[in-house]
Amino acid sequence: MILTPVATIGRSTLALLAGIGSVSLFFFRTLAAMLTPPFYFREFAQALITIGYNSLPVVGMTTLFTGGALALQIYAGGARFNAEEVVPSIVAIGMARELGPVLGGLMVAARVASSIAAEIGTMKVTEQIDALVTLSTDPMKYLTVPRVLAATISVPILVAVGDSIGIFGGYLVGTGRLGFNPAAYLKNTADFLEMWDIMSGIIKGAVFGFLVALIGCYHGMNSGRGAQGVGRATKSAVVSASVMIFAANYVLTELFFTA
Amino acid sequence: MIDITDLHKSFGTKRVLRGVTLNIPRGESMVIIGGSGTGKSVLLKCILGLVKPDSGTIKVDGKDVTKVDRDAFLADFGMLFQGAALFDSMSVWQNVAFRLLRGSLKRPKDEARAIAVDKLRRVGLGPEVADLFPAELSGGMQKRVGLARAIAADPRIIFFDEPTTGLDPIMSGVINDLIKEIVVEMGATAMTITHDMSSVRAIADKVAMLHDGTIKWTGDVADLDTTSDPYVKQFIHGAAEGPIAAIR
Incomplete structure (x- = not known):
C-alpha cells in the first residue's frame, strides 16, 4: 500500500523516458529521411500553403491585438517612472524577440500540430499508411519530411510578418489612443530595434516550426486505434508542441541573450 | 513462389503467430480462413514487411524478403485493403495511378491517367468516376477503386485483405467474381484472407485454415466440404461446438 505512490512515480518516469527516447528516434529518422531521396516537391508545396499561408490570418490577428495590448501595458507601466516614451521601442523589441515567435509558434501549434496529428492519425487507423508502404512509398519521406520542412521554412516568415503586424498594432494604439506623434513613434521603433532582435526571433520561429510539425507527425504516426486514439493523438500533439515551444524558447533565449 | 517457414510473431505477451508454415505456388489463389483475431492480417503484414516477425523465414521466388531491395520487392505486389x-x-x-505518378514506375501524367481509367473500366467503373474523391463513392465502389489500384502496375502477386467485409451479398458476389477474373487474367499469385465462405468458394484454388497462430489444415477448395479436420468442419458450418472456442 505504502509503495503505491512510489510505483506510480516510477511508472510515470519510465513512460516519460520512453516517450523522450521515442521522439528522439523519430527526430533522427526524420533527419535521415530529409537527407536521402526521393523528395516529394508537390507535397512540400502543398504543406507550405496549408501550414504557412493558411496560418497568416490567425497569426496576424493574434499579433495585431497583442501589439496593441502591449502598447497600453507599457504605457501604463512606464507612466510610473515617467518613461512613457519607451512604448515604441519596447513594443518593437518585445514583439521581435519574444511575442512574435512565441505567439506565432503557439498559433501554429494549435492550428497545424493538431491538424497534422489528426490527418496522419486518421491515415494510420484507416490503413492508408500501410497502403503507402505497399505502394513503395516511405511514409516518413512522403508525409513527415514535407510537413517538417514546410513548417521550418514558413514559420519564420510568419514570425516576421507577425512582428510587423504586432508593431503596427502598437503603432495604431500608440498614435490613436496614447497620443504619440506618428513620425516620432516610427523613428523610435527604427532607432532602437537592432537586426539581431529580428534575427533571433526568426531563428526561434524556425526552431518552433520544426518542433511543431515534428511533434504533430510523431503523434499522428503513433496514434492509437479508432476515433478515441486519433483524438488523444491530436490533444497530445497540441499540448506537447506548446510545452516544447516554451521550453525551446527559454533555451534559445539563454543562448542568444546571456553572457 | 511464396514460402513461409516456422513464422513466429508476438505482441507483448500475446503470441499471435506460433510457427506458421505455408507454401503458395506460382499462379495459385490461396485463401486463408480463420476466426477474428487468429493472426490472418498479421501473417499478411509480415509478408509485406509491414510487421517484423520475431523468427522464421519468408521467401518469395526463393529470396528472403528481409534481404531484398524493398522497392523492387514491393513493385511485384498489389494489395486490396479491408x-x-x-x-x-x-x-x-x-x-489508382499513385504508383505510376512517383518512384521507379513513374510515367507521364497523361499516360498514368489513361492507365488508371483503363483499370477503373476493368473493375466496372466508368471514366466519370475518375475525378471524384473517395468520400463521394459507395463502399462497393471504394473496393473496386482499391482493386483497380492494386492491379494498376500489373503486379505478379496480389493480396486481398477481407475483400467483402462491409458489403451486401450482391456486391460481395460482384467483388469476388472480379477478383477471380482478374487473378486468372493476369496469371497472378493471389493470397486472400477472409472469413466469408462465399469468397472462399469463389476465389480459392487452395485453402489454409489458421487457428491459434498455426496452420491447422491446407487443401484444395474442392476438399473443403469433405475434409474430416474438426477445425475446418466447425468453421465452415459455423458451429458453436468444436475445437474452436466460440468466445475468444
Missing part, C-alpha cells in the same frame, strides 16, 4: 485504404485527399484516378 477498408480500401484510399487516400482521401486525392481523386480516384490519382489513387
Whole structure:
C-alpha cells in the first residue's frame, strides 16, 4: 500500500523516458529521411500553403491585438517612472524577440500540430499508411519530411510578418489612443530595434516550426486505434508542441541573450 | 513462389503467430480462413514487411524478403485493403495511378491517367468516376477503386485483405467474381484472407485454415466440404461446438 505512490512515480518516469527516447528516434529518422531521396516537391508545396499561408490570418490577428495590448501595458507601466516614451521601442523589441515567435509558434501549434496529428492519425487507423508502404512509398519521406520542412521554412516568415503586424498594432494604439506623434513613434521603433532582435526571433520561429510539425507527425504516426486514439493523438500533439515551444524558447533565449 | 517457414510473431505477451508454415505456388489463389483475431492480417503484414516477425523465414521466388531491395520487392505486389485504404485527399484516378505518378514506375501524367481509367473500366467503373474523391463513392465502389489500384502496375502477386467485409451479398458476389477474373487474367499469385465462405468458394484454388497462430489444415477448395479436420468442419458450418472456442 505504502509503495503505491512510489510505483506510480516510477511508472510515470519510465513512460516519460520512453516517450523522450521515442521522439528522439523519430527526430533522427526524420533527419535521415530529409537527407536521402526521393523528395516529394508537390507535397512540400502543398504543406507550405496549408501550414504557412493558411496560418497568416490567425497569426496576424493574434499579433495585431497583442501589439496593441502591449502598447497600453507599457504605457501604463512606464507612466510610473515617467518613461512613457519607451512604448515604441519596447513594443518593437518585445514583439521581435519574444511575442512574435512565441505567439506565432503557439498559433501554429494549435492550428497545424493538431491538424497534422489528426490527418496522419486518421491515415494510420484507416490503413492508408500501410497502403503507402505497399505502394513503395516511405511514409516518413512522403508525409513527415514535407510537413517538417514546410513548417521550418514558413514559420519564420510568419514570425516576421507577425512582428510587423504586432508593431503596427502598437503603432495604431500608440498614435490613436496614447497620443504619440506618428513620425516620432516610427523613428523610435527604427532607432532602437537592432537586426539581431529580428534575427533571433526568426531563428526561434524556425526552431518552433520544426518542433511543431515534428511533434504533430510523431503523434499522428503513433496514434492509437479508432476515433478515441486519433483524438488523444491530436490533444497530445497540441499540448506537447506548446510545452516544447516554451521550453525551446527559454533555451534559445539563454543562448542568444546571456553572457 | 511464396514460402513461409516456422513464422513466429508476438505482441507483448500475446503470441499471435506460433510457427506458421505455408507454401503458395506460382499462379495459385490461396485463401486463408480463420476466426477474428487468429493472426490472418498479421501473417499478411509480415509478408509485406509491414510487421517484423520475431523468427522464421519468408521467401518469395526463393529470396528472403528481409534481404531484398524493398522497392523492387514491393513493385511485384498489389494489395486490396479491408477498408480500401484510399487516400482521401486525392481523386480516384490519382489513387489508382499513385504508383505510376512517383518512384521507379513513374510515367507521364497523361499516360498514368489513361492507365488508371483503363483499370477503373476493368473493375466496372466508368471514366466519370475518375475525378471524384473517395468520400463521394459507395463502399462497393471504394473496393473496386482499391482493386483497380492494386492491379494498376500489373503486379505478379496480389493480396486481398477481407475483400467483402462491409458489403451486401450482391456486391460481395460482384467483388469476388472480379477478383477471380482478374487473378486468372493476369496469371497472378493471389493470397486472400477472409472469413466469408462465399469468397472462399469463389476465389480459392487452395485453402489454409489458421487457428491459434498455426496452420491447422491446407487443401484444395474442392476438399473443403469433405475434409474430416474438426477445425475446418466447425468453421465452415459455423458451429458453436468444436475445437474452436466460440468466445475468444
